[in-house]
Amino acid sequence: DTGVSQDPRHKITKRGQNVTFRCDPISEHNRLYWYRQTLGQGPEFLTYFQNEAQLEKSRLLSDRFSAERPKGSFSTLEIQRTEQGDSAMYLCASSSGHSNSPLHFGNGTRLTVT
Amino acid sequence: KNEVEQSPQNLTAQEGEFITINCSYSVGISALHWLQQHPGGGIVSLFMLSSGKKKHGRLIATINIQEKHSSLHITASHPRDSAVYICAVSGSGTYKYIFGTGTRLKVLA
Numbered sequence: 001d002t003g004v005s006q007d008p009r010h011k012i013t014k015r016g017q018n019v020t021f022r023c024d025p026i027s028e029h030n031r032l033y034w035y036r037q038t039l040g041q042g043p044e045f046l047t048y049f050q051n052e053a054q055l056e057k058s059r060l061l062s063d064r065f066s067a068e069r070p071k072g073s074f075s076t077l078e079i080q081r082t083e084q085g086d087s088a089m090y091l092c093a094s095s096s097g098h099s100n101s102p103l104h105f106g107n108g109t110r111l112t113v114t
Numbered sequence: 115k116n117e118v119e120q121s122p123q124n125l126t127a128q129e130g131e132f133i134t135i136n137c138s139y140s141v142g143i144s145a146l147h148w149l150q151q152h153p154g155g156g157i158v159s160l161f162m163l164s165s166g167k168k169k170h171g172r173l174i175a176t177i178n179i180q181e182k183h184s185s186l187h188i189t190a191s192h193p194r195d196s197a198v199y200i201c202a203v204s205g206s207g208t209y210k211y212i213f214g215t216g217t218r219l220k221v222l223a
Binding site: 031033035040041042043044045048050055056091093095097101102103104105107108 | 118147149154156157158159162200202208209210211212213214215216
């Protein structure tokens with residue numbers, strides 16, 4: 001068990017470019033979450049998956065954001081036509097789905113849009 | 115008003131002090147997490163509670179479901195406890211977690 005891993009750790013991109021982040025959850029975890037965190041704030045919910053099904057998506061997520069978990073294992077989060085306001089830490093977390101299972105977080109992908 | 119409120123926002127303590135961080139929430143919940151975040155971003159789950167009290171080492175977490183309130187206590191605080199402590203709740207009927215803005219703790223030697 002290597003924990004939740006996210007790639008890349010850091011991404012710097014120019015406004016208008018597309019970016020894609022990857023999250024590999026703990027292997028037996030069927031729930032996967034994406035959160036966004038800006039400086040001094042707690043994480044904000046973006047979306048979550050149970051296996052390959054995207055069960056909930058935040059109204060914060062504009063049409064420029066899309067997430068997939070095609071085989072119920074790793075997940076990708078894509079941001080199209082990035083804006084400076086998208087600069088944040090993007091966090092992935094997973095859990096096993098049992099009623100008392102804790103969340104396990106990755107170290108996040110820090111996005112800077114210039 | 116946020117659905118999850120933490121107090122205080124910032125806390126500075128001397129090594130050895132007993133520390134309490136509070137979390138109040140306004141929604142029905144199925145579970146509450148206390149999380150620790152160190153500079154650099156990594157978040158670690160400390161406790162998951164749905165009732166009562168849990169203890170792990172010098173950390174104690176309590177929850178009062180009727181009052182919609184939870185506390186995280188640190189006994190004999192140490193500089194390595196310096197971090198941001200975040201409360202997160204999972205609402206009833208959803209597995210989505212709502213996070214507080216965190217309490218930034220600094221423990222001085």
